[in-house]
Amino acid sequence: MAAEPILIAKKVTKHYPGVVALNEVDFELRPGEIHALIGENGAGKSTFIKILSGCISRDSGEIIFKGKLIGDLDPQTSEALGIGVIYQEFNLIPYLTTAENIFLGNEILKKSGLRDEKKMEEESQKLFDLFGLDLNPREQVKNLSIAHQQMLEISKSLTKKVNILIMDEPSAPLTSIEIEKMFEIMRRLKKEGVAIIYISHKIEEVFEIADRVTVYRDGQYIKTLNTAETTRDELIRLMVGREITGYFPKADYTAGEEILRVENLTNKKIKNVSFSVKRHEILGLAGLIGAGRTETVRAIFGADPVFSGKIILNEKEISVNSPNEAINHGIGLIPEDRKQQGLLLKLNVRTNITFSVLKMLSRFGLIRKKKEDTLLDTYIKDLRIKCVNDKQLVANLSGGNQQKVVLAKWLARNCDILVFDEPTRGIDVGSKHEIYELLRKLAKEGKAIIMISSEMPELINISDRIIVMHEGAIKGELTSKHGFNQEEIMTLACMDDDSQIKDNKGAVQ
Numbered sequence: 001m002a003a004e005p006i007l008i009a010k011k012v013t014k015h016y017p018g019v020v021a022l023n024e025v026d027f028e029l030r031p032g033e034i035h036a037l038i039g040e041n042g043a044g045k046s047t048f049i050k051i052l053s054g055c056i057s058r059d060s061g062e063i064i065f066k067g068k069l070i071g072d073l074d075p076q077t078s079e080a081l082g083i084g085v086i087y088q089e090f091n092l093i094p095y096l097t098t099a100e101n102i103f104l105g106n107e108i109l110k111k112s113g114l115r116d117e118k119k120m121e122e123e124s125q126k127l128f129d130l131f132g133l134d135l136n137p138r139e140q141v142k143n144l145s146i147a148h149q150q151m152l153e154i155s156k157s158l159t160k161k162v163n164i165l166i167m168d169e170p171s172a173p174l175t176s177i178e179i180e181k182m183f184e185i186m187r188r189l190k191k192e193g194v195a196i197i198y199i200s201h202k203i204e205e206v207f208e209i210a211d212r213v214t215v216y217r218d219g220q221y222i223k224t225l226n227t228a229e230t231t232r233d234e235l236i237r238l239m240v241g242r243e244i245t246g247y248f249p250k251a252d253y254t255a256g257e258e259i260l261r262v263e264n265l266t267n268k269k270i271k272n273v274s275f276s277v278k279r280h281e282i283l284g285l286a287g288l289i290g291a292g293r294t295e296t297v298r299a300i301f302g303a304d305p306v307f308s309g310k311i312i313l314n315e316k317e318i319s320v321n322s323p324n325e326a327i328n329h330g331i332g333l334i335p336e337d338r339k340q341q342g343l344l345l346k347l348n349v350r351t352n353i354t355f356s357v358l359k360m361l362s363r364f365g366l367i368r369k370k371k372e373d374t375l376l377d378t379y380i381k382d383l384r385i386k387c388v389n390d391k392q393l394v395a396n397l398s399g400g401n402q403q404k405v406v407l408a409k410w411l412a413r414n415c416d417i418l419v420f421d422e423p424t425r426g427i428d429v430g431s432k433h434e435i436y437e438l439l440r441k442l443a444k445e446g447k448a449i450i451m452i453s454s455e456m457p458e459l460i461n462i463s464d465r466i467i468v469m470h471e472g473a474i475k476g477e478l479t480s481k482h483g484f485n486q487e488e489i490m491t492l493a494c495m496d497d498d499s500q501i502k503d504n505k506g507a508v509q
Contacts, residue, residue: 004067006031006195007052007164012061014047021047024061025221027214029164034186034196036210036227038203039239040428041398043216045199046088049166052197053085054078082163086153086170088199088426094142098135098152099124102159127155131185146173146337147289154182158189165189166197171205172426173336175288175454176490183209201428203232204457215239240430247433248461249440255281255464258315259448260331260417262300265309269295270472273309277417282439282449284463287493292472293452294336297419301333302326327356332410334403336421336452342406343394350376350390353408360412379408384434400431407438418442419450424458436462460484468492 011024022044029035037045050056052063054073063070065081092101099121108116108123121137128135133151141149150173157165167186171179186196186209198210206213207227215222215238222238236247256279265273270292277283285293298304300311302320310317313329320326323333335341344352354361354372361372376390383404387397394405403423410418423439424432439462443449453459459466466478468489476492478484 003030003032005029005064006066008062008064009048009052010062010064012048012051012063013059014044014051014056015059020219022051022058023219025216025219026224027221028224029195029197031163031195032190032193033212034190034198034210036198036200036206036213037216038200038206038213038235039216039222040430041400042218043239043428044219045216046168047219048216049085049168049197049199052078052083052164052166079160082161083166084157084160084162084164085166086157086168088169088172090149090153092141092149092152095140097121097138097140098144098155099137101141101152102127102137102156106159124155127158131155131158132181145289147175147178150174151178151182154185158185162194164195164197166199168199169201169426170198171200171202173422173454176456177288179205201424201426201432202455203235203429206235207232217241236429239428247436248457249437251282251440251443251464253280253444255279256446259313260300261310261312263310263312265296265299265306265311267295267299267305267307269304270299273299273469273472273474275467275474275477277448277450279416279446279448280443281464282443282451282462284459284466285450285452285469286459286466286489287469290471291469291493293469294421295472296469297333297421297450297452300326301331301419303333327413327415330414330416331419332413332415332417333419334406334410334421334423336425338402338406342409343402345395346393348391348393349380349385349387349397349405352394352405353379353390353412356409357412375412379411383408383411383438398428398431399425400427400434403427403431403435404438415447417448417450419452421452422454423451424453424455432458456486456489459489460486470495 005028007029009025009027011026012022013024014022025044025048027048039045051058051073054075054077057072093104102124103120108119110116124137133155135148135152141152144152150170154170170182174182189196200206210227212224213227213235214224215235217239258276258278261276263274273296287293295304299306300320302322302325311320318329320329339345353376358367361367380390385404386401394402424435427435439449451463464480466484466489467474468476470493475495478488
């Protein structure tokens, strides 16, 4: 017999001006249960968990906690009930250490009343060791990768006694090994009776970790199912309201001539990196956190200095000492952190797409509005950017549409080489499919694409070739002709420095 629910939500509703964010949604959570909450961007998931955390109030509906009807929730009341939240947007102070962030607002004090820095560092290290996290208590958060910041957020949540832990897209910046560490933590909490609400766009994770799954769509409750009794196709259909066929589109083209080659690229983070990419090709970069994938593309883009090595474009060696030089050579970078590095969030769609091509749109210092309008209409239509109009603030778009705006900016520059760093991070399943179609379309048109991805199904199904990196060096190259194997990719990704580089034909390179 199933345990009595620890939390029941009935007909919860939330309106914003002109928008019904939640329309009488239901949800039920049992003690010691991992319950996935899924749906596309705009389905109402984030609104629902903000209501549970007390960040926003509901307009109507009931919330019952341990059999008792709960009135209005605020953050203090929610915390007193033992509801903890790990938000998709990090809540960390960059210039404080990891230990200081862990104990922020709950500092360990000496008898004198001063903070006991040593004790907080010791307790933080115990926590990191307990869960096998590679974090240093004295490291400032600003120096951490996005993945390590996510693991720190998870650590913060474990310092307080929680009855319910809400996790909003926690795996988005993590690789498979880090995700498995996180799942181990979740399973341990589950054994201790903690109930977990797990929000993710990765369907594979739902089947691996969740006991039950609830689907929201367009602010409405759709269905709750036992995970073992449903299928991936059923969940996708429930989320998007339609069938999606050919989720990973296949290539109907062949690679062309080499357009970019790097030889022995070296700096503080990478060593002797050499590879090439051709027109009509999607080259995947695989590896664990710290492998050097992002650092490699940043070096090619001129965002990080290069100590030695060559960058060869169309058989001619070029100098790339800044992003501006890379752009002038036709290289565009869609960064992993699109909000911080790819967009002007407080500005509108129009400005974000056109600011990088203002010279092309101007004459005698004045922008030719008709030409600008034509450009905007073209990319908003071709990329199917869902926005009210081009005056809408980019901050108010979904993750998938924000990603399309970044892409539109580079397409407007007519870049021949496009680098995608985690192109579908934090994007819903329907928008992911659209991004995959765009990648294939761009490759077919003759663009050369370099794609970094920590999602193994994405990497295997979209790449034409895969380069595997470990600790700043390339450890192997795999081609789709001989089949991609997840185990082989992970073996290369964990390879020691002294190991020989191999391809998927078994040959030493």
